[in-house]
Amino acid sequence: MLTDVLDWLRGLPPAGLIAAAGLLVFGECTLGLGFVAPGETGLFILGTTVGSVPEFLLMWSVTTVCAIAGDSVGYLIGWKLGPKLRQTKVVRRHGADGWDRTTDVLRRRGALAVLIAIFLPVLRTLMPAAAGTARLPLRKFLPAVVVGAAAWCALHIGIGVAAGEAARRIEKAVGAGSWIVLGVVVAVVAVVIVVRRRRAKAQEANDAKDAGDATR
Structure with a gap:
């Protein structure tokens, strides 16, 4: 089952996969889409379709x-609109505290x-x-x-490549139980994403609380 899914992904038009990866990353790096569809998850999934070094280099180059x-x-966008972005629905709903913290850190660091x-x-998503x-x-x-984008894309595509290869090898060993492997892989990815986002939000809440205490 697992290799069927991976083979289906690899059977899709290569140009379409590369374009999808590029558009997903572009949307992640502009304001908004990253809150809905995290780019690292998309790169992880699309990375499972990579089966050779040239394919990896092509996807890495395009996504970078x-x-x-x-x-x-x-x-x-930030340069032109400035503080007005702080009042947008996207920022206020998903990351007003993160926006303030990011802006402050960028000024200092x-x-x-x-x-x-x-x-x-x-x-x-907020940084640019x-x-x-x-x-x-x-x-x-x-x-x-430039440095960060190249490293970020290589990291998540590489994780996808490694996961896809590992899944195929494991399925050969477990045979009919491969659906369990698929469930575990999906569950691990989901847990990692949820934990990372909860930690980020918790850190934002703590920073906001500290800032409030400091002003008293």
């Missing part, structure tokens, strides 16, 4: 370019904060626009984005 482009668009935020849930709002110089923002 799309991530850089998405971050750049988000940066320009600059390029290092950009590089770190790329690997953190919630903050990754927040960097523009914080007026972080493009000469500091862009190099950090």
Whole structure:
């Protein structure tokens, strides 16, 4: 069952898979889509379709370019609209505290904060626009984005490749019980995503509480 699913994914048009990966990452890196469809999950799933080094390099190259482009668009949105973004429904509903924290850290830490935020849930989606709002110089923002985007895409595609290969090997060993492997893989991915997001939200709540106490 598991290899049937993976083979079905690999049987889809390669150009379509690459385009889907690029669009997903581009949306993740601009303001909004990352709250609905985390890009790392999509790259993990699409990474299972990669079966050779050239395929990996192609998907990695396309997604890295799309991530850089998405971050750049988000940066320009933040630069143009500035504090108005803080009042949008997307930010207020999903990450107002994260927005404030990200903007503050970007002002204080600059390029290092950009590089770190790329690997953190919630903050990754907010970071580009927040960097523009914080007026972080493009000469500091862009190099950090290039390095971070390349590493972020390679990491999650690589995880997908490893998971897909491991699943095929395990299925050969367990035979008819392969559906259990599929369930475990999906459950682990879901738990990791939920835990990461809950930790991020808990950290945002703590920071907001500390900020409130400091103003008293």
